[in-house]
Amino acid sequence: MTEPKADALAKPLPGALAPAPDYFKKGDQRGLEDTVQSDINIPRLALAQALSPQVTEGDPNRIEGLKVGDLFNSVTGQIYGREVFVQVLRKMPKRAMEFYPIEDGGGVKDPNVPLGDPRLLWNNKATNRKDQKPKATLFRDFIVVILPSREMISLSFKSSGLPVATTLWGLVTMRNRPVFAGCYRITTGVELDPKPHQIYKVENADWVSEADAVAGEAMFEAVQAIKFEQIERKAEREPGDDPDFPGPGADAAEM
Numbered sequence: 615m616t617e618p619k620a621d622a623l624a625k626p627l628p629g630a631l632a633p634a635p636d637y638f639k640k641g642d643q644r645g646l647e648d649t650v651q652s653d654i655n656i657p658r659l660a661l662a663q664a665l666s667p668q669v670t671e672g673d674p675n676r677i678e679g680l681k682v683g684d685l686f687n688s689v690t691g692q693i694y695g696r697e698v699f700v701q702v703l704r705k706m707p708k709r710a711m712e713f714y715p716i717e718d719g720g721g722v723k724d725p726n727v728p729l730g731d732p733r734l735l736w737n738n739k740a741t742n743r744k745d746q747k748p749k750a751t752l753f754r755d756f757i758v759v760i761l762p763s764r765e766m767i768s769l770s771f772k773s774s775g776l777p778v779a780t781t782l783w784g785l786v787t788m789r790n791r792p793v794f795a796g797c798y799r800i801t802t803g804v805e806l807d808p809k810p811h812q813i814y815k816v817e818n819a820d821w822v823s824e825a826d827a828v829a830g831e832a833m834f835e836a837v838q839a840i841k842f843e844q845i846e847r848k849a850e851r852e853p854g855d856d857p858d859f860p861g862p863g864a865d866a867a868e869m
Contacts, residue, residue, distance in 0.1 A: 656757070656845050657689035658768045659698065661802060661812050683802045683812050687767065696802045699761045700769070701822050701830050702786055702793050704837045706755035710734055713751065724750070754779035755845065757837045761797060761822070764829060766837075768845045774805060775814055782816045794830030797822050 634640075662668055662684045667675040668691075669682055677691045685694040710727035714720055727733055733750035754776060756769040771779035782798065789796050797819040805813045822830060 655689065656766060656768050656840065657687045658770050658845065659694075659700075659758075659760075659800070660686050660688040661814060662686060663812050664810075683804070685800070685802060687765075694760070698800050699819055700758040700767075700798050700800055701761055701826060702756055702758050702782070702796065702798065703766075703830065703834050704757040704793065704840070705783055705786075706757065706840075708752065708754060710750050710752045712749055752776065756782065757840060759830070759833065761826060764826075766833065769800075769814075770845070771814070774811070778814045778816055785816070785818050792831070792834070794834050795821060795827065797826075 660668075662680055662682050664682050666682075667673040668677045668680050668686065670676055677686060677693065680686055680691075680693050683696055685696065685698055686692060687694070708729055710729060710731065710733075711722055712724040712727050712733055714723050727750040729752075731750060734748050734752055736746070736748055751772050754771045756779070757766065758769055759766050769779075769782075785798060786793055786796060799817050799819040801815045801817075803813055803815050805811055
């Protein structure tokens, strides 16, 4: 098992929120009584590609200091670099979406593609073509927290990231302990086929600390009510994605 660096889980990430001071009573949530699920927008752990708006000079969405291959928070713009450690809280059900082509302006065409839909198939039998790409995109989503700062964030995998999602869930299940028991190292790299693009990599790091186990158990219960609509989704398909990847369709094995 790969051990995390000694200081990797000890220092807060730059810009991360520090633990609440002792002078705020634990459990005091006055003013939050009317909060409902739709009020919450969970950010994604995004990966900067060569053509991502966040790294494009002159783009209004550009994040100063972000480099190709960096991981960043899709809502706050916080840059994590090429490595983060996470604790898994939940694996979301599969979902699929259809997008308009990037060259036509992009955007979501169908946000709720059924998992058995032919649009998810490579070499679509309905059209009897052997080279047809899937028209829709399959997603695998996880709700995790970044350690040690305990920021809740989503991991959203598609295309060439789908095998990474399978690897992550395999590592989780092989521990034979609660889903929140493990710490996992997420890094980035480059894949050249079918064209150069940045990819996620995942590996075991360690067991979480006792304090993170207690916090993880409490958050585990809380995230069971989270719905897809609460995950930040506006940039799920951007220039630089790898739409040519012939990834598994809706008939892929369940995770």
